[in-house]
Amino acid sequence: MEFFAIEPLSVMVSSRCRDKALFQGALQELSAVRRAIKAELEAIRIGGKQVLRVWIHEDEAILAGDQHSWDRCMANARRSDLFLVLYNGNAGWPGINKKTGSRVGICHAEFQEAFDRCPSKVRSIQFPEIAATKGSPDARFQEYFQTQGVFGAQVTTGEDAIKSAVQAATAAILDLARAGVGVNSQGRYFAGAALDWTRKDYHDRRQIMSDTVIEYLSQNTASTTLNLPQNIVAFKLGGKKIALCCDSIPASMSTAAARELVGQPFLRDYQIAAKLPKGIDGPVHVIACQKTVTESQALKQLGFPDAIVVSAPFGVYVADDVQKIQMAFIANCRDETTTRHRIQRFLSWLNEQGEDRLLAARAASRRKIANQIAAEQEADAL
Numbered sequence: 492m493e494f495f496a497i498e499p500l501s502v503m504v505s506s507r508c509r510d511k512a513l514f515q516g517a518l519q520e521l522s523a524v525r526r527a528i529k530a531e532l533e534a535i536r537i538g539g540k541q542v543l544r545v546w547i548h549e550d551e552a553i554l555a556g557d558q559h560s561w562d563r564c565m566a567n568a569r570r571s572d573l574f575l576v577l578y579n580g581n582a583g584w585p586g587i588n589k590k591t592g593s594r595v596g597i598c599h600a601e602f603q604e605a606f607d608r609c610p611s612k613v614r615s616i617q618f619p620e621i622a623a624t625k626g627s628p629d630a631r632f633q634e635y636f637q638t639q640g641v642f643g644a645q646v647t648t649g650e651d652a653i654k655s656a657v658q659a660a661t662a663a664i665l666d667l668a669r670a671g672v673g674v675n676s677q678g679r680y681f682a683g684a685a686l687d688w689t690r691k692d693y694h695d696r697r698q699i700m701s702d703t704v705i706e707y708l709s710q711n712t713a714s715t716t717l718n719l720p721q722n723i724v725a726f727k728l729g730g731k732k733i734a735l736c737c738d739s740i741p742a743s744m745s746t747a748a749a750r751e752l753v754g755q756p757f758l759r760d761y762q763i764a765a766k767l768p769k770g771i772d773g774p775v776h777v778i779a780c781q782k783t784v785t786e787s788q789a790l791k792q793l794g795f796p797d798a799i800v801v802s803a804p805f806g807v808y809v810a811d812d813v814q815k816i817q818m819a820f821i822a823n824c825r826d827e828t829t830t831r832h833r834i835q836r837f838l839s840w841l842n843e844q845g846e847d848r849l850l851a852a853r854a855a856s857r858r859k860i861a862n863q864i865a866a867e868q869e870a871d872a873l
Contacts, residue, residue, distance in 0.1 A: 498711070498835060499544040500667070502660065503567050504528055505601045506577030508548065512618060514649025521577060522549050524649040528575075528656045535660070543660060546571070564597060565604050569827070573663045574605035574613045575656060578643070580620035582632035599632040606639060608684060609828060611666070614659040615643030616652050684826035688781075693741045693749055700739035700779045703830045704821070708735060708777075711838075720766045723774065728841060729851030734773035736763060739824070740780045744788040753778060755794060757816045761868060764861035772854035774861075775817045777834070779824040780806065789820050805836040810850075815857035817850060 508522040529545040536542065546567050568574060582596025595603075606613050623629035644655035688696055701722060708714055708724040715725040715732055724735045738756060742749035756776050763774050786800050789807040799810040806822035819837055824830040841847040 499541050500572040500664070501570065502532060502543050502545045502573045502575060503571035503601075503605070504545060504547050504575045504577065504656075505568070505598055505605075507579065507581045507583050507598060510579060510581055510621075512649050512652070513647065519649065521649075522547075524577070524652050525549065527649065527653050531653055531657055532660050535657070542664065543573075561597065561600075564601055568601040568604040569608050570831075571605065572612060572667070573660065574602075575659060576602055576605075576613065576615045576643075577618065577652060578615050578620075578636060579618040580623060580629055580633045580636070582628040585628060596628045596632060599628065599635065602632075602636065606641075610639075612663070613641060614663055615641050616655045616659065617643045617645050618652070619647065684828070688826055691741075693752065696741035696781065697739045697752060700741060700781065700824055700830065701737050703824075703827050704737045704739070704777060704779050704834055707831045707834050708737070713838075719768075719771075720763065723763070723767075725771050728854075729848040731851040731855065732771045733775055733851060733854045734763065734767055734771050736774040736776045738776065738778050740778060743782045744780060744784055744820075749781075750792070753792075755792060757814075757818070760816075760857065760861040761864035764858055765865040767858070772851065772858045773817075774857070775819070775850060775854055777819050777821065777837075779821045779830055779834075781824055782822070784820040784822045789818070792820075793818065803836075803840055805833045805840060808837075808840075808846075810853060812853070815853040815860060817853055817857070 504525050506521050506525060508525075509520050511518045511520055512524060513519075514524055514527075525547045526549060529547055532543045532545050533541060548564065576598070581598060583598035585596055602613070620633060621629065623633055644651070644659070646652045646655055688699065691699065705722060705724055708726055711726070713727040715727065719725060719734070722737045724737065725732050726735050727733070736756065738753050740749050740753050744750055756778075757774075760774055767774075784807045786802055786807055789809045790796050790798065790800060793809050793811065793816065795811075798816075799808075799812060801808045805819075807820045808818075809820075810817045821830070821833045821837060824833060841850060
């Protein structure tokens, strides 16, 4: 199958590239150590499956040293499931960034982005600290790093760093496994990114929720790059390409003003189908909901009670086996992390239960129905 229940965790390794450390009996640049760490971590297997996918800047060496490169690094720091910093106190390239200005190094900025987003995903491997001039970017980075109280293995050689990286990654996998259920069920949505999302109005919150879902689906290995209408991702499920139409309810499902922003999106399926390339079935509607969703609320959106309805950890899935309408309501999308995690759980559930094949079969029928309605509408307009 194109989509597996176990998607590798994303790891970002951050450090200066050209600073040197003793590695393989000679002083070598840290970029060589980072490549070795990448190889070791990506070689880790559980049940024969790769569990870590590592991003290092060397993989994208063709990027220019400009704003685009800086923003790409910040985005990777935010999105990574595990952020591993090889720290030696060097703040790195100062760059030009509206948020941080030109006096904060990229290593400092990457660390701050990752730590602000989720402190628990940050792990450090600490080389001896370089000397820094008072008031310099390096000095500010060292002060900031020490203030955060991030502990980590103390190393002096590349071999030590690689060994510590494997240990840190293994510990992080176990921590994430233990914390996954508990943390996501505690409802701690009064701080951090969740609070930032709560501060937004309906329009902005709906947009950022939808963008997060689209970004996650688009980056998945099962997605297909095509010229599609806005908010639609072509995704391989059950051996077929399915149009996943993404939207969001930016408040409680019981709040009419928020719920009505989405309404009954399947009523526009014929318009969507008219814009889809051949070979793509659906659409299937994936709706991110800021808060909880009940079966009765999902059925109310569908408009009638006689339908397939499944309550699961990700939210509620409803399907009509007559009209072949399908909607997945993804619950508790409070911030980027919870949204991506719950979308992943939805996709995993489809695969684990064999529902992906049934979804694909309904989507194929729905495309035919929508095409017929579109043809009738076009005929009536003539």
